[in-house]
Amino acid sequence: MNRKFIDSIIVLLLVTSSSLAQVKVLVWNDEFNYTGLPASDKWGYDVGGGGWGNNELQYYTNARAENARVENGNLIIEARKEQYEGREYTSARLVTRQKGDWLYGRVEAYAKLPSGRGTWPAIWMLPTNWVYGSWPKSGEIDIMEYVGYDPGVLHGSIHTEAYNHVLGTQKTATISVPDAETAFHLYALEWTPEKIDIYVDNNKYFTFTNEHKDYKTWPFDQVFHLILNIAVGGNWGGAQGVDPNIWPQKMYVDYVRVYKYIDVSALKVSGPEYVSPNQTGVTFNIQNIADATFSWSVPAGATIVSGQGTNSIVVNWGNTQGDVSVEVTHPQAGGTYTKTVKTAVIPTGDRFSLLNVKENGLMGWAGLSTSPNTITLSTIDTLLKVNYSISKPEDFPYFTYTFPNPVDMSNLTVLNVEMMTYNKSKSVVMRADLFDTDGRLTDVTPVFRFYPVEPHGAFHYYSFDFNNNWGSNTPEYGKQVNYHQIAGVRFYVNYGVYGKAASDSLWISDVVLSNTLLTIFSPSENKISRFDIYPNPASTYIKINSSALKGNVKIQVINIAGVLVKEIIANSDSEINISDLPNGFYSVRIITQSNSQLVGSFIKL
Structure with missing residues (x-):
C-alpha cells in the first residue's frame, strides 16, 4: 500500500480522535462541608403525608433540622417515630428540582444506609417537566433503592410507560452489599442517549438500553432531577411490616456529585472580558475537569487572591490588560487555555x-x-x-x-x-x-x-x-x-x-x-457670517458664493489641526486652486476690507 496514503489515514484518525475526545467535568456538587440545614441554593423539599402513591406512613417535612441537616461533613436524613400533621412518622425528601436538573451525564452519591424493617431509603431521579405525562409515562430512574427487611440487597431500576412495576414489566437488577448499613458506598448512574448504567462502587450491575422506539420505552431524553429520601413502610418498604422499636433511622451522605461529558474543544476560560484598573474580586474559571490539575497565571500587577490549583480563581486586578491563562494537566484535556482581558481606560484631564x-x-x-x-x-x-x-x-x-x-x-x-x-x-x-x-x-x-x-x-x-x-x-x-x-x-x-x-x-x-458641554458654534454669539462653497466636496478648485462680498478680500484656508495652509488676496468670484492640498477637511476664513469675517468649510477629495 502507498506509504503517503497510510500516513494520511493515520493523520486523519489522529485528528478525528482528538476532535471527538470527551472529558468528564463536574457541573454540580454538594460536599456538605458546612453545618445546618441543607444548602437552599441546591436543595428543596417535597412536603406532605398523603402516602405518595405507595401507602407510605411518613410525613415529609419542610426545612426541619430534625429530619434533614448537615453536620460533621455529612448530610443526615432522619426518619423519626413521632406524631406530626396526622402521621405517625416524619422524614425528609430532598430534591434538586429547579436547582439541579440534568440531561445525561454521571450522578453519584457516597452514602451509608439506614437499617431495620420498615425503612425504604432511595437515591433516585424523576423528570422535571413531565413532558410525556404523569408517572410512569415520563419515566423514573432508581439509582439505589433498599428495603430494610431484605438487608444487604440493593436495587437499581427504571420505570417507563412500557416497563413498570404496576404492569410487572419493570427493568431492574440487584446486587449484594452486605455492609450497606454500616459503611459508605458509592452509588452512581451513567446516562447517555443510548443507555443507562447503574453502579455500586464503580461495579456496573444494571444496564437499560434505548430501543429507539418511542417515549413509552425511552422517555429519558428530557431533564431529570435528583431525590434523596427515607420512606417509612409502604407497599414495598412495609411489605413485612414496620418495626416500631428501631427509630430514629438515618441515611448519611458524604457528598453528591454530578458530571457532564463534554468535547475537549468546548473547554474554555470564563470570566469578564473587561475589567477596571485595580478592580478587586474578579473571578475566572474553566470547567471543573475530573482528575485534572490547574495552574493559573495572570498579567503583571494582578494578584491571585484565592483558588490557585483549582478550576476557579479570584483575582485582584492591576493596571495592565493581558491574558489570564491556566495550564491544565490531564490525559485528554492537557494544555494551556487563555482568555484575553482588556482594562478600561480612565481618562485624564478635562x-x-x-x-x-x-x-x-x-x-x-x-x-x-x-x-x-x-x-x-x-x-x-x-x-x-x-x-x-x-x-x-x-x-x-x-x-x-x-x-x-x-x-x-x-x-x-x-x-x-x-x-x-x-x-x-x-x-x-x-x-x-x-x-x-x-x-x-x-x-x-x-x-x-x-x-x-x-x-x-x-x-x-x-x-x-x-x-x-x-x-x-x-x-x-x-x-x-x-x-x-x-x-x-x-x-x-x-x-x-x-x-x-x-x-x-x-x-x-x-x-x-x-466634564462640561462643549460650546456649539453660533453665528450670533461670535458675530461671524457664513457663506457657501462649491463644488463641495472638491478636488481641484473651489468658488465662494456670497453676495455680501465686495472687491478684493483676504481668503485663508485652515486645516483640521488649525494650521493656516493657504492665504490669498482675491475677489469674491475667483476660483481658488486646492489641487496642492492633501485630502481632508478644511475651514475657509474670509476677511473683508471692513475687517469683518466670514467662515465656511469644504472637503478636499
Whole structure:
C-alpha cells in the first residue's frame, strides 16, 4: 500500500480522535462541608403525608433540622417515630428540582444506609417537566433503592410507560452489599442517549438500553432531577411490616456529585472580558475537569487572591490588560487555555478624545447593510464619512462605534460629537446611545438627540451630559448602564417618527468626553457670517458664493489641526486652486476690507 496514503489515514484518525475526545467535568456538587440545614441554593423539599402513591406512613417535612441537616461533613436524613400533621412518622425528601436538573451525564452519591424493617431509603431521579405525562409515562430512574427487611440487597431500576412495576414489566437488577448499613458506598448512574448504567462502587450491575422506539420505552431524553429520601413502610418498604422499636433511622451522605461529558474543544476560560484598573474580586474559571490539575497565571500587577490549583480563581486586578491563562494537566484535556482581558481606560484631564480615524481607520466602526436600510462608512483623512439610504426609518437604523478599550466615564460624563452635514434631504436626525460591556444602552428618556442639526456644512459639537442619565431599558427593562465600563456608542440616523425615506450624508471629526458641554458654534454669539462653497466636496478648485462680498478680500484656508495652509488676496468670484492640498477637511476664513469675517468649510477629495 502507498506509504503517503497510510500516513494520511493515520493523520486523519489522529485528528478525528482528538476532535471527538470527551472529558468528564463536574457541573454540580454538594460536599456538605458546612453545618445546618441543607444548602437552599441546591436543595428543596417535597412536603406532605398523603402516602405518595405507595401507602407510605411518613410525613415529609419542610426545612426541619430534625429530619434533614448537615453536620460533621455529612448530610443526615432522619426518619423519626413521632406524631406530626396526622402521621405517625416524619422524614425528609430532598430534591434538586429547579436547582439541579440534568440531561445525561454521571450522578453519584457516597452514602451509608439506614437499617431495620420498615425503612425504604432511595437515591433516585424523576423528570422535571413531565413532558410525556404523569408517572410512569415520563419515566423514573432508581439509582439505589433498599428495603430494610431484605438487608444487604440493593436495587437499581427504571420505570417507563412500557416497563413498570404496576404492569410487572419493570427493568431492574440487584446486587449484594452486605455492609450497606454500616459503611459508605458509592452509588452512581451513567446516562447517555443510548443507555443507562447503574453502579455500586464503580461495579456496573444494571444496564437499560434505548430501543429507539418511542417515549413509552425511552422517555429519558428530557431533564431529570435528583431525590434523596427515607420512606417509612409502604407497599414495598412495609411489605413485612414496620418495626416500631428501631427509630430514629438515618441515611448519611458524604457528598453528591454530578458530571457532564463534554468535547475537549468546548473547554474554555470564563470570566469578564473587561475589567477596571485595580478592580478587586474578579473571578475566572474553566470547567471543573475530573482528575485534572490547574495552574493559573495572570498579567503583571494582578494578584491571585484565592483558588490557585483549582478550576476557579479570584483575582485582584492591576493596571495592565493581558491574558489570564491556566495550564491544565490531564490525559485528554492537557494544555494551556487563555482568555484575553482588556482594562478600561480612565481618562485624564478635562477633555478626552475617543476617535483617531487617521491612525485607526474604520476599526471599531460598523455600518448597516440590512435591506431596505443601508449605512456605509468610509474615511477621508481624519474624518469619518457616513452615507445612508433609509427606506424604513421605523426600523431605527443605526451605526456603531466600539471603543478600542472600555472607558470609565465616572469623571467625564459629557459626550460630545463633532459633526457636519449639509442636510440637503432634511432627514439628518441623529441620536447617540452609549452602551456598556454588558450591552446595556442608555435609552431611557432623556436621550442624547442632536437638536437642532446645523445644515451649513460646518462642524459643530453636539453635547449631552449623561450624569444621572444612565437608565437602560435594553436589553433588560429598568436597569442602569455601568458607567465604569462604557464600551461604545450607537448612532441612530434618520430614525423612528423623526425619520423619513431619504438618502444623505454626514461627517464626524471627533467623539470627545468632557466634564462640561462643549460650546456649539453660533453665528450670533461670535458675530461671524457664513457663506457657501462649491463644488463641495472638491478636488481641484473651489468658488465662494456670497453676495455680501465686495472687491478684493483676504481668503485663508485652515486645516483640521488649525494650521493656516493657504492665504490669498482675491475677489469674491475667483476660483481658488486646492489641487496642492492633501485630502481632508478644511475651514475657509474670509476677511473683508471692513475687517469683518466670514467662515465656511469644504472637503478636499
